[in-house]
Amino acid sequence: MKFRITKEKEFYRRVFLIMLPVAAQQAINMGVNMMDTIMLGNFGEVQLSASSLANSFYMLYGILCMGIIGGCSVLVSQYWGAGNLEKAREVFSLAFRLAAVLGFAFAIVTWLIPGTIMQLFTSDPEVIEAGVRYLKITAFIYMIHGTSQVVAFLMRSVRQAQLGLYVSIISFFANIFANWVFIFGKLGAPRMEIAGAALGTLIARCVEFLVTFLYVLKIDQKLKLKVSDFLHNPERSLYRKYFQVGAPALVSDGLLGLGSTAISMVLGRMGSDVVAANSICMVVDRLFTVVVQGISNASGIITGNTIGEGKLDKAQEQGETFYLLSILCGILSTILVSIGGPLTIRLYNLQPETIAVTKSMMYAYAVVMFFSAVQSIMTKGVLRGGGDTKFLLKADVLFMWLVSIPLGIFAGLVLHAPGWVAVICLRIDFAIKSIWCVSRLKSGKWIKNITVET
Numbered sequence: 001m002k003f004r005i006t007k008e009k010e011f012y013r014r015v016f017l018i019m020l021p022v023a024a025q026q027a028i029n030m031g032v033n034m035m036d037t038i039m040l041g042n043f044g045e046v047q048l049s050a051s052s053l054a055n056s057f058y059m060l061y062g063i064l065c066m067g068i069i070g071g072c073s074v075l076v077s078q079y080w081g082a083g084n085l086e087k088a089r090e091v092f093s094l095a096f097r098l099a100a101v102l103g104f105a106f107a108i109v110t111w112l113i114p115g116t117i118m119q120l121f122t123s124d125p126e127v128i129e130a131g132v133r134y135l136k137i138t139a140f141i142y143m144i145h146g147t148s149q150v151v152a153f154l155m156r157s158v159r160q161a162q163l164g165l166y167v168s169i170i171s172f173f174a175n176i177f178a179n180w181v182f183i184f185g186k187l188g189a190p191r192m193e194i195a196g197a198a199l200g201t202l203i204a205r206c207v208e209f210l211v212t213f214l215y216v217l218k219i220d221q222k223l224k225l226k227v228s229d230f231l232h233n234p235e236r237s238l239y240r241k242y243f244q245v246g247a248p249a250l251v252s253d254g255l256l257g258l259g260s261t262a263i264s265m266v267l268g269r270m271g272s273d274v275v276a277a278n279s280i281c282m283v284v285d286r287l288f289t290v291v292v293q294g295i296s297n298a299s300g301i302i303t304g305n306t307i308g309e310g311k312l313d314k315a316q317e318q319g320e321t322f323y324l325l326s327i328l329c330g331i332l333s334t335i336l337v338s339i340g341g342p343l344t345i346r347l348y349n350l351q352p353e354t355i356a357v358t359k360s361m362m363y364a365y366a367v368v369m370f371f372s373a374v375q376s377i378m379t380k381g382v383l384r385g386g387g388d389t390k391f392l393l394k395a396d397v398l399f400m401w402l403v404s405i406p407l408g409i410f411a412g413l414v415l416h417a418p419g420w421v422a423v424i425c426l427r428i429d430f431a432i433k434s435i436w437c438v439s440r441l442k443s444g445k446w447i448k449n450i451t452v453e454t
Contacts, residue, residue: 299377
């Protein structure tokens with residue numbers, strides 16, 4: 001099977017200009033997460049496991065926000081490519097409203113039943129108690145983080161990828177400082193341990209919110225968004241277009257979020273050592289795949305812009321080029337995790353049995369990493385940027401919920417297999433989607449100009 005390779009230097013320059021700040025932003029975010037786990041690791045596996053499992057519920061909200069972004073970014077990038085700034089601004093308003101409503105719902109649930117949430121992930125009473133302290137504070141994070149996140153991400157679709165980088169740099173220092181103060185009780189503050197980690201995150205998210213909206217409302221000169229734009233109710237035609245392309249993306253990412261929650265529930269019942277090991281592996285996984293995330297974002301934005309300009313054959317060629325780049329990224333990520341992952345374990349204060357579990361799971365993550373890179377760039381980037389969200393919804397339902405999760409439950413909870421075996425079973429859908437999306441790419445059916453009036 002032959003694939004065309006784009007030879008235009010401008011194409012690679014645009015990929016690099018989008019990828020670099022996104023990758024840097026992801027690296028900084030993962031650095032913050034790593035510092036959180038290292039700091040809490042000083043207090044043992046219980047608090048480390050509790051924060052990891054509590055964040056699994058928050059991750060569900062984050063993934064739903066990515067679903068909102070996924071659908072809206074297709075519209076914004078295509079409207080931007082077509083030069084229709086008024087419609088692009090309406091999409092920002094739509095995304096803001098969806099994130100705010102969803103964030104409010106999650107905040108209420110987290111505040112009212114934190115114990116029930118923790119019981120979904122573990123039966124360990126110590127871990128549940130620590131997780132409840134963490135969740136009570138994170139309930140205030142949802143709305144401010146969700147709204148600022150969707151706005152910052154959508155700015156990438158209008159070639160303003162540097163905003164997310166600036167926000168992450170500022171958030172990094174705010175979070176590290178606040179964690180140091182409140183986790184360990186420095187500068188006269190009480191020693192709050194796991195609750196201090198949650199408070200540090202809340203402070204960092206407030207800073208992100210202020211910086212993000214200061215930039216889009218006062219500094220940006222491309223879209224020139226105003227407060228009234230966020231209060232303006234978009235036209236019905238835009239809602240129809242969003243639900244045409246965005247609803248499948250939102251449902252797809254919602255199912256992925258629930259799938260990730262189910263994965264955390266499976267691992268959470270395999271012991272605190274497995275949970276602690278997985279939390280470390282997840283941070284390393286994301287830290288060593290920042291380039292993948294950057295290219296995934298670039299592929300979606302560039303594909304959407306090209307389709308919005310009406311250059312469909314060029315979009316097909318670019319999609320094939322991104323596929324080849326995804327293979328290279330997958331190989332590089334696997335090598336980095338295999339070599340660098342085990343070295344990071346030395347940064348944590350863990351029991352010998354937890355160290356052994358972490359090492360074995362780290363190598364499992366390295367194997368999964370290749371397929372994760374390919375499917376991330378192709379499904380969340382190229383195919384979604386082309387508006388092929390219904391196809392992706394089918395793939396997520398079929399492969400995660402009918403294959404990966406049942407297989408992971410059987411391996412981890414019925415056969416009581418080692419943690420690394422459960423991880424591979426729970427992520428087998430990455431391999432299947434990596435193969436299936438190739439045929440979709442070559443068919444050309446993934447290209448859909450959503451913004452053209454019908």
